Amino acid sequence: xxxxxxxxxxxxxxxxxxxxxxxxxxxxxxxxxxxxxxxxxxxxxxxxxxxxxxxxxxxxxxxxxxxxxxxxxxxxxxxxxxxxxxxxxxxxxxxxxxxxxxxxxxxxxxx
Amino acid sequence: xxxxxxxxxxxxxxxxxxxxxxxxxxxxxxxxxxxxxxxxxxxxxxxxxxxxxxxxxxxxxxxxxxxxxxxxxxxxxxxxxxxxxxxxxxxxxxxxxxxxxxxxxxxxxxxxxxxx
Numbered sequence: 075x076x077x078x079x080x081x082x083x084x085x086x087x088x089x090x091x092x093x094x095x096x097x098x099x100x101x102x103x104x105x106x107x108x109x110x111x112x113x114x115x116x117x118x119x120x121x122x123x124x125x126x127x128x129x130x131x132x133x134x135x136x137x138x139x140x141x142x143x144x145x146x147x148x149x150x151x152x153x154x155x156x157x158x159x160x161x162x163x164x165x166x167x168x169x170x171x172x173x174x175x176x177x178x179x180x181x182x183x184x185x
Numbered sequence: 186x187x188x189x190x191x192x193x194x195x196x197x198x199x200x201x202x203x204x205x206x207x208x209x210x211x212x213x214x215x216x217x218x219x220x221x222x223x224x225x226x227x228x229x230x231x232x233x234x235x236x237x238x239x240x241x242x243x244x245x246x247x248x249x250x251x252x253x254x255x256x257x258x259x260x261x262x263x264x265x266x267x268x269x270x271x272x273x274x275x276x277x278x279x280x281x282x283x284x285x286x287x288x289x290x291x292x293x294x295x296x297x298x299x300x301x
Contacts, residue, residue, distance in 0.1 A: 173219075
């Protein structure tokens with residue numbers, strides 16, 4: 075079946091790097107996404123990666139994909155208090171297809 | 186660009202009544218819209234997928250007669266929770282997919298439903 079797992083909490087100090095991890099079970103997942111949700115709000119797409127890629131970098135965000143281990147990570151460099159939010163990873167089998175979400179990781183950034 | 190709105194943002198209703206939630210794509214045409222439900226501190230669970238002009242496809246375990254979805258135009262989908270019960274209280278989020286950019290789902294801000 076399809077399952078996406080994340081740790082629930084992460085706390086870091088401002089200026090440090092944050093690494094949020096995600097594992098998934100469906101080897102046919104083709105697209106993997108990271109979304110950010112601020113309190114009481116909808117989801118904002120941060121970045122996505124195709125399964126034929128190992129890494130993608132976008133400014134302070136670095137996504138690493140280990141397809142063999144079905145492990146995805148999101149690294150946020152120089153974490154700021156404004157990065158405090160819940161981060162969801164999600165996977166889908168095809169472009170525009172149904173998204174399966176993890177439980178979300180609550181990132182707390184302390185000054 | 187690519188803004189999705191939801192109305193209302195919060196609603197409180199009594200048990201047994203029905204409530205309608207609207208999802209609109211403001212600056213693009215959405216061929217497909219998705220409805221999700223999110224419980225506190227939990228993930229989003231897909232309820233149904235709707236394509237403009239056709240019947241919605243419901244996920245397993247979602248009662249289609251209880252959660253009525255209408256996608257009558259390329260910019261509007263509605264979710265009606267019929268005969269609401271307290272266990273229907275949740276955060277409902279819609280997303281919309283543009284016909285020209287199918288990599289991304291653009292999410293609405295969500296609607297907090299409380300059934301008393």
